[in-house]
Amino acid sequence: MKKIIALLFGALLLLADTEFAEPKPSIDNPRKIVFPITHGDDESINHVLSSANNVMKFYGPEKVMIAIICYSKGIRTLLKKEKKIAARVRSLMTYDVEFIACGNTMRTKNIKKEDLIEGVEIVTAGIVELVERDLKGWIYIRP
Amino acid sequence: MKKIIALLFGALLLLADTEFAEPKPSIDNPRKIVFPITHGDDESINHVLSSANNVMKFYGPEKVMIAIICYSKGIRTLLKKEKKIAARVRSLMTYDVEFIACGNTMRTKNIKKEDLIEGVEIVTAGIVELVERDLKGWIYIRP
Amino acid sequence: MKKIIALLFGALLLLADTEFAEPKPSIDNPRKIVFPITHGDDESINHVLSSANNVMKFYGPEKVMIAIICYSKGIRTLLKKEKKIAARVRSLMTYDVEFIACGNTMRTKNIKKEDLIEGVEIVTAGIVELVERDLKGWIYIRP
Numbered sequence: 001m002k003k004i005i006a007l008l009f010g011a012l013l014l015l016a017d018t019e020f021a022e023p024k025p026s027i028d029n030p031r032k033i034v035f036p037i038t039h040g041d042d043e044s045i046n047h048v049l050s051s052a053n054n055v056m057k058f059y060g061p062e063k064v065m066i067a068i069i070c071y072s073k074g075i076r077t078l079l080k081k082e083k084k085i086a087a088r089v090r091s092l093m094t095y096d097v098e099f100i101a102c103g104n105t106m107r108t109k110n111i112k113k114e115d116l117i118e119g120v121e122i123v124t125a126g127i128v129e130l131v132e133r134d135l136k137g138w139i140y141i142r143p
Numbered sequence: 144m145k146k147i148i149a150l151l152f153g154a155l156l157l158l159a160d161t162e163f164a165e166p167k168p169s170i171d172n173p174r175k176i177v178f179p180i181t182h183g184d185d186e187s188i189n190h191v192l193s194s195a196n197n198v199m200k201f202y203g204p205e206k207v208m209i210a211i212i213c214y215s216k217g218i219r220t221l222l223k224k225e226k227k228i229a230a231r232v233r234s235l236m237t238y239d240v241e242f243i244a245c246g247n248t249m250r251t252k253n254i255k256k257e258d259l260i261e262g263v264e265i266v267t268a269g270i271v272e273l274v275e276r277d278l279k280g281w282i283y284i285r286p
Numbered sequence: 287m288k289k290i291i292a293l294l295f296g297a298l299l300l301l302a303d304t305e306f307a308e309p310k311p312s313i314d315n316p317r318k319i320v321f322p323i324t325h326g327d328d329e330s331i332n333h334v335l336s337s338a339n340n341v342m343k344f345y346g347p348e349k350v351m352i353a354i355i356c357y358s359k360g361i362r363t364l365l366k367k368e369k370k371i372a373a374r375v376r377s378l379m380t381y382d383v384e385f386i387a388c389g390n391t392m393r394t395k396n397i398k399k400e401d402l403i404e405g406v407e408i409v410t411a412g413i414v415e416l417v418e419r420d421l422k423g424w425i426y427i428r429p
Contacts, residue, residue: 124303127341128344128345129304131317132305134425
C-alpha cells in the first residue's frame with residue numbers, strides 16, 4: 001500500500017511539470033527561441049550554452065530552433081582562438097543552433113570575419129536582430 | 144489662485160502615469176507576469192521580491208498573477224535554510240505568488256525537494272517554463 | 287573574374303543581414319522598442335544609451351520609437367548632476383527618445399523631481415510601465 005502511494009505521489013510530482021502552450025511543439029511547428037550573450041566571462045557564456053543544451057534536451061532537437069546572438073563582450077563566444085568555448089559552439093552547431101555576431105561590436109572591437117568560428121552569421125546590429133526575431137514569433141529569453 | 148494652479152499641476156503630473164493597455168487589468172482578466180531569479184546574492188534576490196511587491200501594490204493583488212522562476216544561482220531563493228529570504232517568499236505565497244524551482248539546477252547543485260520551502264513547484268527546466276508561459280500570454284520581465 | 291567573385295561574395299555577405307519581419311518598419315508603422323536601465327555604473331548606462339543610438343542608426347530615427355525606463359540603480363541615468371551622462375540623455379531626447387523614471391525608486395532613494403533632467407517622465411512603477419508597453423506591442427529588450 002505504501003508503495004502504491006509512493007508511486008502515485010511520484011506520478012503527481014511528474015504531472016506538476018511544465019505544461020505546453022498550444023499548439024504543442026512539433027517537428028512542423030518547433031519552438032523558436034533566441035538567446036543573447038552579452039558578457040564575456042567563462043561563467044556567463046557557459047551558462048547560456050548550457051541553457052541551449054537543456055532546452056534542446058527537453059523539447060528534442062527537432063522540435064526547437066535556437067538562435068544565439070552575441071554582442072558587446074559576448075562576442076568572445078564566437079572567437080576561433082577561444083578553443084574551449086569554440087568546441088562547445090561547434091558542437092551546438094551540429095544540432096543546427098544558429099550563432100550570430102553583431103557587426104557593430106566587431107567594428108568597435110576590431111574583430112575580423114576571419115577571427116570568427118566558421119559558420120557564424122554576421123548582422124549589422126545584434127539588438128536589431130533580437131527585435132526582428134521577436135516580431136517573427138521567436139521567444140526572447142535572457143538565460 | 145496659486146493654490147489652484149498648484150493643484151492643477153499636481154493633477155497633470157498624476158495624469159502622466161502609466162496608461163493601461165487594453166483590455167485593462169481586472170479580476171476576470173488579471174495581468175500575468177513571470178520573473179526569473181538567476182543570481183544568488185541577497186541584493187539580486189531582494190530586488191526581484193520587492194519588484195513583485197511593487198507590482199502587486201500597483202495593480203492590486205486580485206488583478207495580477209505573478210510567477211517567479213528560480214534557476215542557476217537563483218535557486219537559493221527557495222531554500223528553507225535561508226530563513227530571512229524564506230520569510231519573504233512565504234509572505235508572497237500568501238498572495239498566491241507562484242514560486243517555481245528548476246529541476247536541472249537542483250540536480251546540478253544536489254538540492255533535494257525537502258530542501259525547498261513547502262509549496263514550491265518543481266519543473267524540469269526553468270527556461271522551458273519561461274518559454275511556455277510566454278506562449279500562454281504571460282509577460283516576461285527580468286526585473 | 288576574381289574581382290567579380292569578390293564583389294558577388296561581398297553582396298552575399300550583405301544579404302545575410304537581419305531580415306525585417308512583416309510589416310516592415312516605416313514612418314507610419316515604426317518599430318517600438320523599450321529598454322530598461324537597472325544598473326548605475328557608467329559602463330552599463332553607456333551600453334544602453336549606445337544601443338539606442340545603434341538601433342536608431344539602423345532603422346532611421348523616423349522609423350523607430352524608443353523608450354528607456356530607469357529604475358533601481360539605473361535611476362542615476364536621469365540625474366541632472368551627472369553631467370556627462372545627462373549630455374547623452376539630452377542628445378537622445380532631441381531624437382524623441384523617451385526617458386522614464388520609476389517613482390518607487392525615487393521615493394526609496396529620496397530623489398526629487400527637480401533632481402531629474404527636464405523632460406523626463408515619471409511613472410509610479412518602472413516595471414509596470416514595461417509590462418503595459420509590452421501589452422501595447424512594444425518590444426522589450428534588455429540590452
